[in-house]
Amino acid sequence: xxxxxxxxxxxxxRYQLLFEGNGGITQVFVNGSLAGESRYPYNRFYVExxxxxxxxxxxxxLVVVKxxxxxxxxxxxxxxxxxxxLLQHHDLYIVPxxxxxxxxxxxDNNALIRVEVDIQNxxxxxxxxxxxxxxxxxxxxPITIAGHSTYHFNKTFYLxxxxxxxxxx
Numbered sequence: 001x002x003x004x005x006x007x008x009x010x011x012x013x014r015y016q017l018l019f020e021g022n023g024g025i026t027q028v029f030v031n032g033s034l035a036g037e038s039r040y041p042y043n044r045f046y047v048e049x050x051x052x053x054x055x056x057x058x059x060x061x062l063v064v065v066k067x068x069x070x071x072x073x074x075x076x077x078x079x080x081x082x083x084x085x086l087l088q089h090h091d092l093y094i095v096p097x098x099x100x101x102x103x104x105x106x107x108d109n110n111a112l113i114r115v116e117v118d119i120q121n122x123x124x125x126x127x128x129x130x131x132x133x134x135x136x137x138x139x140x141x142p143i144t145i146a147g148h149s150t151y152h153f154n155k156t157f158y159l160x161x162x163x164x165x166x167x168x169x
Contacts, residue, residue, distance in 0.1 A: 004063045004080060011056065014089040014122065015049040018096070020082030022065050029062040042081065046096065091123045095150065104156070111159045118152050121145040 017028060021044060027037040028047045031054060036047035053059050067078040087096065098118035105112040115138070121127050124147040131153055132140045138157050145151040163169065 006061045007058045010053045010059050016087045017047045018085040019045050023081045024065045024067050024078035027064045031060055092121055092127055095120050109161050111162050114156050116154045118150050120150050123147050
C-alpha cells in the first residue's frame, strides 16, 4: 500500500482532483473523510473535493493506493503512475473534458468544423455572458445560462484558407 499526503489552502470555489492514472485501487480522503475512489487501475478519474473542504484554511488530502494481488501475469507495481491535477472552478466554468472540435469536411483549403463545449453555472441565478473564440474566424456568441444548470454550445463553422497538417508542418 502506498500513501501520499498533501496539504493545501482552499480559498473559494469548487475543487476537484484529476488523476490521469494510478496502479491499484485508489482512495482519496479529505480531512479524514472518504471523498472518492477508483477500483480500476490505470484509468483517468475525478474526485470532487468541495463538500469535504474547510475554506480559508489548510486542508489535508490523503491518497491511498492498494496493490492488486495476482492481478496480472507480471507484477506491474502500484502507486500514482501519471500526473495528478488540482482543479479549481468558480461559479461559471467549462465542464472538464467537454470541449470538442470535430472536422466534418475538408475540401481544398477550406474546412467545415463543429465546436461543442458545456458551460456550468453553479449559482442560483441566471447568468448572461459570451463565448469568445478567435474573433477573426469564429467570433463571439452571447449565452444565457439558468441557475444550477449546464449550457451546451454546439455550432458549425466554415473555415477558409486553412493550412492542413502534413509530414513537414
